Amino acid sequence: MIYKILFTCLIIATANSFAKGTYQQPAEFVAEAFKQQPEPQVIWVKGELREQIENILQHKNLSKRVRYWKNESRSVWILEEIGKKKPITVGIVIDDNKISRLKVLVFRETRGWEVRYPFFTQQFNKLTLNSDNSLSETIDGISGATLSVRALEKLARIALLLNKTVQSQVSSK
Amino acid sequence: MTLRKTLIAATIATTLTSTGSFAADLDSLQKQIDELKAENSQILANLESTSDSTSYSSATTIGGYGELHYNNLSSDLNNSDKKEIDFHRFVLFFAHEFNDNIRFFSELELEHSVAGEGQNGEVELEQAYIEFDTSDTANIKAGVFLIPVGIINETHEPPTFYGVERNNVEKYIIPATWWEGGVMYSANSASGISYDLAITSGLYNADGVIRSGRQKVSNAVADALAYTARVKYTGITGLELAGTAQYQSDLAQGTTADEVSAVLLEAHVRYTISGFTATALYADWNVDINTTADSQNGFLVEASYKFTDKIGVFARQTEIDYQKDATTFVEGAAQTDVGINYWPHEDVVIKADYQMQNDDAGDFDGFNVGIGYQF
Numbered sequence: 001m002i003y004k005i006l007f008t009c010l011i012i013a014t015a016n017s018f019a020k021g022t023y024q025q026p027a028e029f030v031a032e033a034f035k036q037q038p039e040p041q042v043i044w045v046k047g048e049l050r051e052q053i054e055n056i057l058q059h060k061n062l063s064k065r066v067r068y069w070k071n072e073s074r075s076v077w078i079l080e081e082i083g084k085k086k087p088i089t090v091g092i093v094i095d096d097n098k099i100s101r102l103k104v105l106v107f108r109e110t111r112g113w114e115v116r117y118p119f120f121t122q123q124f125n126k127l128t129l130n131s132d133n134s135l136s137e138t139i140d141g142i143s144g145a146t147l148s149v150r151a152l153e154k155l156a157r158i159a160l161l162l163n164k165t166v167q168s169q170v171s172s173k
Numbered sequence: 174m175t176l177r178k179t180l181i182a183a184t185i186a187t188t189l190t191s192t193g194s195f196a197a198d199l200d201s202l203q204k205q206i207d208e209l210k211a212e213n214s215q216i217l218a219n220l221e222s223t224s225d226s227t228s229y230s231s232a233t234t235i236g237g238y239g240e241l242h243y244n245n246l247s248s249d250l251n252n253s254d255k256k257e258i259d260f261h262r263f264v265l266f267f268a269h270e271f272n273d274n275i276r277f278f279s280e281l282e283l284e285h286s287v288a289g290e291g292q293n294g295e296v297e298l299e300q301a302y303i304e305f306d307t308s309d310t311a312n313i314k315a316g317v318f319l320i321p322v323g324i325i326n327e328t329h330e331p332p333t334f335y336g337v338e339r340n341n342v343e344k345y346i347i348p349a350t351w352w353e354g355g356v357m358y359s360a361n362s363a364s365g366i367s368y369d370l371a372i373t374s375g376l377y378n379a380d381g382v383i384r385s386g387r388q389k390v391s392n393a394v395a396d397a398l399a400y401t402a403r404v405k406y407t408g409i410t411g412l413e414l415a416g417t418a419q420y421q422s423d424l425a426q427g428t429t430a431d432e433v434s435a436v437l438l439e440a441h442v443r444y445t446i447s448g449f450t451a452t453a454l455y456a457d458w459n460v461d462i463n464t465t466a467d468s469q470n471g472f473l474v475e476a477s478y479k480f481t482d483k484i485g486v487f488a489r490q491t492e493i494d495y496q497k498d499a500t501t502f503v504e505g506a507a508q509t510d511v512g513i514n515y516w517p518h519e520d521v522v523i524k525a526d527y528q529m530q531n532d533d534a535g536d537f538d539g540f541n542v543g544i545g546y547q548f
Contacts, residue, residue, distance in 0.1 A: 084236070140410035
């Protein structure tokens with residue numbers, strides 16, 4: 001009996017093909033965001049910007065620079081943050097300083113899988129950044145997925161902060 | 174006149190020549206700019222593919238959590254006190270990613286600071302399994318893993334829950350932390366529904382004392398196995414709705430004439446909105462035995478409110494009926510807790526609470542203070 005159940009479980013499991021937790025390649029996400037994709041640009045993370053990002057992350061920031069794509073008021077960011085053990089890769093599109101799309105591109109954690117589905121990520125749409133670098137609205141969490149939820153919130157805040165920084169650099173030129 | 178003409182002709186010739194040279198210079202400069210642009214793009218691309226992301230790419234990771242408790246309790250029932258300080262749990266996680274689809278995870282715990290013969294503590298291997306992803310939404314675990322039941326059993330890092338001590342329903346009825354050896358298939362879907370199916374080692378206590386029945390996968394008798402199924406719904410943000418059913422084929426593990434089978438049913442709901450969280454949990458054992466142990470159950474209700482990211486308060490009520498040991502059945506053991514959590518950092522928590530027990534629970538009233546962390 002036990003062996004039958006085990007065998008059935010294995011059949012069910014192996015019926016699915018092996019695949020990584022990659023839901024969209026970052027390059028595809030960027031390409032989708034523009035009619036004509038601009039050249040990538042780089043913002044260096046240093047000084048006050050670094051401090052602000054570390055305040056959001058609540059730990060040391062490992063990136064010295066961040067690549068982004070920008071065309072007029074639209075910017076696109078591919079960012080990573082660890083949930084519990086592994087980095088979650090997220091694509092974020094910002095229009096006029098508001099998030100217009102947030103998507104989990106690669107999810108490597110074993111728990112907290114709910115954050116990759118639209119029923120969770122759509123909460124980020126239209127959010128802006130407050131003056132204290134918090135989000136303009138509260139994100140409702142997912143029980144048992146606290147660390148993954150927290151990682152996505154941090155990345156949304158960082159993307160908005162970086163966007164604000166590059167937009168202000170353009171306007172001061 | 175001739176000289177003037179000659180000078181004008183020379184000036185025109187020079188201007189024409191220098192204009193041609195200027196245009197050539199411009200072309201050359203543009204070419205250099207284009208080359209530099211291309212070079213810069215290449216450098217940026219190389220930078221992207223190196224340094225920064227390597228800090229995340231280590232295949233082996235460690236983590237952990239721990240908690241120190243201070244209890245100051247007294248009971249009028251038998252005029253006794255419990256005043257002690259204890260590093261209750263010191264836990265280290267070790268994980269290794271063999272490839273994108275196969276990984277190892279482990280949890281090693283030292284309880285009560287000192288382990289060994291005659292000591293209060295124990296060293297326990299609570300998790301050690303290999304996990305195989307079978308698709309984007311499904312995986313199989315094989316090894317020692319936590320039983321998918323209740324709230325605390327799988328997520329018990331101190332910053333994630335209120336109260337210094339864990340609640341009594343998930344201590345005596347569930348009984349957390351509860352791990353077994355075996356195999357488990359888990360799957361989830363975009364609708365927010367997930368499920369787990371597990372075949373594992375079973376409990377071993379012919380008297381139906383649930384918590385004492387944990388064999389902790391230490392030369393565990395495997396005459397009779399356990400079968401667990403859980404369905405969970407988290408498709409609405411802030412909501413968790415879950416139910417677990419488990420069948421223990423024989424709590425006596427073949428040592429008695431009649432099998433002592435048992436069924437555990439557990440259900441819980443948790444809903445969080447704008448800092449307010451309401452939780453309710455019910456767990457019930459139906460044991461095929463002709464003693465008081467045949468029916469053991471308990472419930473929990475909890476309300477909490479997080480004022481900011483740093484401060485939250487809670488109130489909790491639990492009540493349980495359970496077989497405490499072979500001869501003692503406790504009925505209606507109730508406890509009320511109220512308290513506060515303070516998070517100076519999102520992964521560090523300081524807790525304080527006041528507990529009140531009825532006589533059936535031991536009448537231990539008093540306060541608890543604790544500090545916990547995770548990383």
